[in-house]
Amino acid sequence: MVATPPRRFHFRRPSVIPGFGLTFGYALTCLSLVVLLPLAALVARASGLGLSGIWDVARDPRVASALRLSFGVSLLAALTASVFGFVVAWVLTRYDFPGRRIVDAAVDLPFALPTAVAGIALASLYAPNGLVGAQLAKVGIQAAYTPIGIFIAMVFIGLPFAVRTVQPLIAEIDKEVEEASATLGAKRLLTLTRVVLPPLIPAVLTGFALAFARGVGEYGSIIFIAGNLPFVSEIAPLLIVIKLSEFDYAGAAAIATIMLGISFLTLLVINLIQAWSRRRFGYV
């Protein structure tokens, strides 16, 4: 590899578009007001308890099980949404069928729907006397009021992220690359796994991260379908609301801070994997 001469860091590079100072300042201000300040306030509130206090909250069995449930099911749901979302995105971009545009538009509905509405709809569908729930009950699966219900709601909520992040990349795939693979004698499956999928991995990871983050933070749609039994189907965000209604502000802030920390770590790891795969797959 040719060594590039070490480049000095320039805070601002010459550009044809004016307004660097204005936009940079504006972006920082907005970010501070909307994101950083509230988060700082949250940490400040929780720090009233001290590290040991936060640790005590985390060790409380009810809190611990809620956190485990929230993050565990979110991971599973994000994984499912990624796979499912990838297939949906593939079908929507690769094939033309009647109603394609309608299905394409419907993918965004979980974004737009008030989450409570989604929760009630899902709950009534998957309740033991609901349309789907009744069928599931026959084979002995109870979806509503169990972690399975939480999982379903999280997949529903996370799906649009998984679809929308990979869709543009699938649309951009160069058909010639697939044909090149075929002329070289590669079977279809090999073309798919060795040529088509690897460049999409960063986008799939982005979708996964977004779906995961959304799943962890989701409240409205889940509480209707979850049943909210402590130690079984009680998610961490609900526990925060419960603490608040008991005027235990510090406790609520502590759980929130723990969630913030875990989320941050998870997203950081996903970002690192993503940066690695981007480098690995030769994107500039």
Added chain:
Amino acid sequence: MLGLLGPSGSGKTTLLRIIAGLDFPDRGRVLFGGDDATGLPVQQRAVGFVFQHYALFKHMSVADNIAYGLNARKRSERPGKAEIRKRVGDLLDLIKLSGFADRYPSQLSGGQRQRIALARALAVEPRVLLLDEPFGALDAQVRKDLRRWLREIHDRTGQTTIFVTHDQDEALELSDRVAVLDKGRLEQVGTPDEVQDRPASATVLKFLGDSVEFEAIVEGERVLVDGRPTPAVAPRGVIGPARLYVRPWQLQFVDPAEAHLSGTVRASHRSQGRQRVEVERPDGRLVVVEDFDGDRYAAGRPVGLRINGGYVFA
């Protein structure tokens, strides 16, 4: 080495893709050395296809790109790892990119990518090598070098090759035989000399280079323009009114008394030892004449032109 030549939209690339098995013909068959390949899927046709925009696998190193076809084979037919590495090394030597095995396509120039694409296609030892506008996306100098280099590789390997181009010079310089296509029809197949000396149709003639069209009359053996005989020869069966196509270098500046036509110089420019002079005829039509880089032809000067040859079509 066969060159498919034709204007854009004439069906060159479609024909190439049909040969490769990427597109399917409505009628007709594809034969490889006598074997019917029409029903064979792409994977089994054993063709090497080099795409116009190379279609390299961006996420694989140069070595992995070249080895791809070998790695894609069934386990029983796949060469061993060491063997594959050796083959990749040999091909990299062939394309003169030996130190580049670990680079990624995004770190290469257009000409280098082109050569990698060629090595990747050659790695599977194809029965036919198919090149779609192989030099289309490259600048003029690189294009010339690569052209010569491709011919060298062809002479060394003897690989049957079909390439598509819309550049006459490229087709005439590189190919053993040229096939001229127009509007989906095959107009003529022949050696570069044949298609230039005996074009099968006016379309072929016009596509192979500049020409000036004259109305002529064929009387027996003679081809007359404006009542004066020319050295052009009419093909058998053409009698009466006909069209005479004359190349710019088949026109000569002469004294107006012995000229087939006259006019005034509109403009002239020099290029690579020759002069191209635009002459405006009395009826306003332009004629381009090519002459050696000698006398200057100032605009407005009256000149006479003699026709020294040409091609006659009914």
